Amino acid sequence: MAVFPSKEWFEEVREVYNSDRSLHSGGGGACDTTAGFSIGDRRYRIEFAGLECAEVRESNDAELAETDFIIEMPIESWKAMVRDVQENGKASSSQTLNSLDLGLEDGIAHSPVDDQYKQDLFYRYNQNFQDFFNASSRVETTLE
C-alpha cells in the first residue's frame, strides 16, 4: 500500500492517471506545465506534457524555484484532501484545489518568481491537477 506523501504514491497515481483517459476532464486537451508540491518538509516536482503526466519526482526547494507554480498547504490540509478523495472517489466540493485555494488567506498556489503569467497556469490547468488528485482514489493509500 502506497504511503502519502511519497514518490511511490505519486508514481502510482501517475500510472492510473495516464492509463485511463476517462479520468481526464480538463478540456480533453494538452497541458504543458511543471509545478511543485510543498507537503510538510517534502518537495515534489510534477510535469505535465501533452495529454500525460510525464514525470513526478522527489525534489527540493531549489528545483521548485524553477517550476511554473508551487502548490503549498499545511501537511494536515494535504492529508485531509487525499483522505477525502479516498472516501468519495473524487474531491468533494470543499476539498477541491479551487476550494482550498479560496479557503486560505494567500491561496495555495504561487509563482516562485512572482510571475503573473506562470501564476495564471494554476487556473488554466486547474482541472488537470484536480483530475490527477482524483485519480488517487484508485490507489490504495496509507497516510503517513
Add this chain to the structure above:
Amino acid sequence: MSEKLPTEAAVTAAGEADSKTIEPVHGVHKPKYDWMGLTNEWGVRVKPGIHGLRLGDLNVGIYGEIPEFWEDQTRRPRGALSRPGIPPLPYSLRYKHEMWADCAADLYEEAIQRRWIPATEVPWDSLEVLPDDVERAVCQICTELSQCANTELEIIAYWQDRMSYGYFEVKQFLATVTFDCARHMEVLRKRALSNGGGLGIESRGRVNRMILESSGGWTEAVVYLYLMRGTYITRLLTGLLSSAHNDAESFIYSHMLEDHARHLTYGYDHLKYAATHRKGSTAIMRTLLTIGEGHMADELKDGVVRSAMAIIFGGGIEGGRTRGMKRYLLLVREFLEDYLALCRWLGIDREETLHPMLKSYLED
C-alpha cells in the same frame, strides 16, 4: 454570342496530346508559371517538436520577423511577397504595442486543444431540483455572466478587423476567445433553462457599456475588459465552482474558469507589453482606471449579483443574509487585492487613489 465549349473527351484528348503539340485548348489561356518564383523565402522545413507543429514554431527566418510597426495595410500574410496596387484595408491598429502579447501563439494552441462541448460533455443528468431561491439565484448569475460573455465577444469583434494582419497570432487567439465566449453564452443559457428555472432580469450593464464604449484603442478596452472586469469574474467563477451544487455545475464553472484564465493571461500580458513598449501608456491606464473604478463601484453596489451570490454561498435567502453575504464581501475584497497587485505589477500604483467605495471593501 456564346462560345461553344469543348467536350470532356476533347479536353482529355487535348491533355494527352499537350506534351506533343503544345497547342493551347481552345478558349483557355495558356497558363503562366511566373508566380512560382515569387517568394521572400523558400525551402523552409519546420519540424514538429515534442508538442507537435505549433503556430509559434513557424516563426523562423523572415517569417519570424515581427516588426514594431506593420507598414502594410493589406491582408498580406506575414512573410508573403507584397503585390503592388492592392487597395488599403481599414487596419487602424498597426503598432505592435497596440495588441501584442508574446504568449498569444501558445494560447491559441491551448485554446484549440482544450475546447469542450457543452451539449455532450457536461453531465446534465446530474442536475437535481434545488430550493427555489437557490435556483433563482443560480439562474440570475447565469443571466449576468452570459451578458458579460456577450460583451467580451462584441468588443473583440469590434477591434478584430482593425488589427493589422501582420500580428496574426493575436488575431487568431482572439478568434478563439470569441468562440469561448459563444460557448459560455451557450452553456449558461443551457444551465438556466434545464433545471426548472429560466433566465432572470437583465443586468443594468454599467461596466458592459463602459467596455463597449472604450473606443480609444484595443489596449484601453483590455484595461476594462480584463484588468478590471475580468479579474472580478475570475473571483465569481472560483466562488461558484466551490459552491457548485452538482457535477454539471462543477464541470461548467471549472471549464469556464480555465477558458477565462486564458483570456486573462493574454490581457495581462498585453498590458505589460504595452506598459513597457509605449511611452506614457501607464499614465493613460491610470486615468482609465480612475474613471473605470467609479463604474465598477456602482456595479458592485447593485443588489442583484450581490444578493444572488450571497444566496448561493449561504444555501438560501436565510443563509444569504449572514454567512453568504459575508463570503460575497470577502470575494469582492479578494478581487480588489488581486486588482491592486496586478496594477502594481504593471507599474500603476492604485493603492492610495483607489475609488473610496472600492476602498471600503478592503476595510474590516
